[in-house]
Amino acid sequence: MLTFRELSRNEVESVWNIDRREVIDHVYYFENGALVLKPEHYDMQGWNPHEAEHYTPILLDCFDRGGWFCGAFEDEKLVGVAVLDNKFIGRDKDQLQLKFLHVSRDYRGQGLGKKLFQMAAEKARELEAKQMYISATPSENTVNFYLRLGADVTKEPDPELFAFEPEDIHFECEI
């Protein structure tokens, strides 16, 4: 049975224990105002080796300013994580970024990603945000997941987040 609880600071690095393996056959591009799906093959055997080194300090900064880190555990094993930043962004400063959402390979397709997404949305509502902002990996599965959950490609990408991940698909989602 899965249990959900907030992570402590010294558990933040355990997000890299999530099984990131994934075979990707198609990737989305946002071109001339539309999502275009193109064949591109990646057989991801795990996290990019630089990802932990690069992204851990960013996650710890988020934790230290009060970001919300929620883990899904099977017994003691972390199998899914959602992170909601608490720094308001957007023209009206009413968006909070869903900073991280990953489900281990063998736990995908069973509703866990949706559950974590909904828990993050509930937290964002508590903090009085109007929308969640998502800079999403452009792989077909990830983008289709966010579209299914009602996210829309944003017309006003956050300049800093867009500069950081220009190939991502930048979504906003009413909550």
Ligand SMILES: CC(C)(COP(=O)(O)OP(=O)(O)OC[C@H]1O[C@@H](n2cnc3c(N)ncnc32)[C@H](O)[C@@H]1OP(=O)(O)O)[C@@H](O)C(=O)NCCC(=O)NCCS
């Ligand atoms: C993207 C990810 C978080 C989705 O989590 P998940 O647990 O596999 O998704 P769920 O089972 O909760 O699916 C939720 C809904 O999305 C739909 N969905 C999921 N994947 C889909 C896909 N590839 N195409 C269409 N719909 C999809 C499901 O059918 C479900 O809809 P329903 O509730 O109406 O039945 C997960 O697959 C993952 O971690 N992928 C790799 C890492 C990643 O890309 N993370 C996001 C970085 S921004």
